Amino acid sequence: MPSGAPLSASQFANLHTFLVAARHASFALAAQELALTPSAVSHRIARLESSLGLLLFQRLTRQVKLTPDGERIFEALQTSWDSLHAAIAGGDALAGSITVHARPSVAQCWLVPRLAGFAARYPDLSIDLRVGNDAVDFRAGQVDLALHYGDGSFPGLAARKLMDEWLAPVCSPEYARQHGLLDAPQQLPGVTLLHDTLAWPTCAPDAEWRFWAGAQTPPVALPARCLRFDRADLCAQAAIHHAGVAMGRRQLVQPWLDSGQLILPFGGFTLASPQAYYLVHRESSLRGPLPVRMQALRDWLLEQAI
Template identity: 55%
Template sequence: MYNLPPRLDAKLNSSQFSNLFTFQVAARHLSFSKAADELCLTASAVSHRIARLEAELSIQLFRRLTRRVELTEAGERIFEILQQTLGDLSEVLAQPVDADLAGPLTLYAHPSIAHSWLVPRLAEFGLRFPGVRLDLRVGNDRIDFRTRQIDLALYYGNGEFHGLVAHKLMQERVAPVCSPQYAERHGLTGAVEQLQQCTLLHDSLAWDHATFDSEWALWIRQHGNGVPMPKRGVTFDRSDLCVTAAIHHAGVAIGREHLVSEAIGQGRLVLPFTGFTRSGEYDYYIVHPTLEAMPRRVSACIAWLQECAAQTPGV
């Protein structure tokens, strides 16, 4: 429980409640202009409402800097309480009391795992939870749960998610993959030294703080038998695009087992050197902020994802 400044012990009037909502939107964006867009107001109107609230409560909520605003310590505490309170209220209003598996759920995922693993399973999710309105967002960034209003995130990483709760979903293994035609053309089968004649396909955002060639550098260091890193390459910002390029004979990609197994089974990709192996400590995780009371639809989604992972070959 947060200790609020004594001035907030007084009863709030209707004007202050309205201005507190304006403050909550501005604090979420850390921008008066973005708050104005959301509230259909002018930026000066937002600024005026917040200034009036600060004056009436005798509390400074924002520090006004040259080109931005930031929350004061008191503003931060009040914002966190407003977020929780408004979130609880929205959840109650969004569904009937007896429909605790209904309502909105926003899931953020890295594009490759969303495209290759998650989206093909969403029909089952809809049948299992018909009352849940799933909103799937994709991107390569580590999102700020406070500002993005995301319930869960599905990440590929090493398990280090500071300040967040992480559930390991699936272990991952990797191996170089290419089309059968590309392997034959370059004589790759069992001949890792032939990589020197090939184009490497790089996922430049393989994990947080990865360099453009991190995946290949790690594999070559572990399995390359002293072969230098080939210089010719094409860089993407998604692993599934590397795989698509490999299927169409553009080069050799590092294939993650859960993303390429289907293409290998169909004969569109081959493993020219070795089978799948562990490469570092990078796996798939379900991540969310610490919650005092997790909505049932969120816990049900976590359990469903874990069930899907358990049914995935190689987990």
């Protein structure tokens, strides 16, 4: 690809194929989006690598991963693609796809119920939502924006607080009646606790309960009897079905409190969480403004926060 020479149609197609494959981190998914075969995608990428003299992807057993050269070129291409959309749309390119990562609980309980409003406001923007408890590798170019629950420390990344959180035990009305939990927490040692063992990165399995119990006067001893989950929404569902008492995050469980499926035992004692929700993206985006499609999503999410 000679320097300064105009791109041919085939070269442009190869670059676009690379952009889509890098975004999905998959030749197969890129083939679906582009209406090609995976073999055709692979051949286009190979021709692009040959013309550039660079290896853009590591070919692993069941996936592909960007090399450092691939990451660099993907970032430049994505920025150029956003600029092209902006030019075509007169400076307001509210079109395209945004890949968002969120923990399963916040996706299930908070984000997904609101997405219809985003789709109505921005019909030409699509959200590709990925969920999981694993750390997000922004370097691979697979995620544009992540919704994290943590203490605000995200080394090497740009972060903006979305909303605070509050902790309060929750259980079903029937469980509260059976165990005499409606007033003070002195009855807590006789119940089954429901733990989100991955409440935030590197926390203890019972971190949320320890934090809440330590704030009581006098501090309350926690029972050993428990059920453990790796998602806060599963803890809440177990509480709805009378399995025990969960540590509820008010941003996530409020609809169940409003419906009466869950109640606040122990007098409703609520405590500000040491963690909060943050919008996180690659720090390199700080060199210039966020792409307009990401600005639109970020601003909409901030509107939804309370």
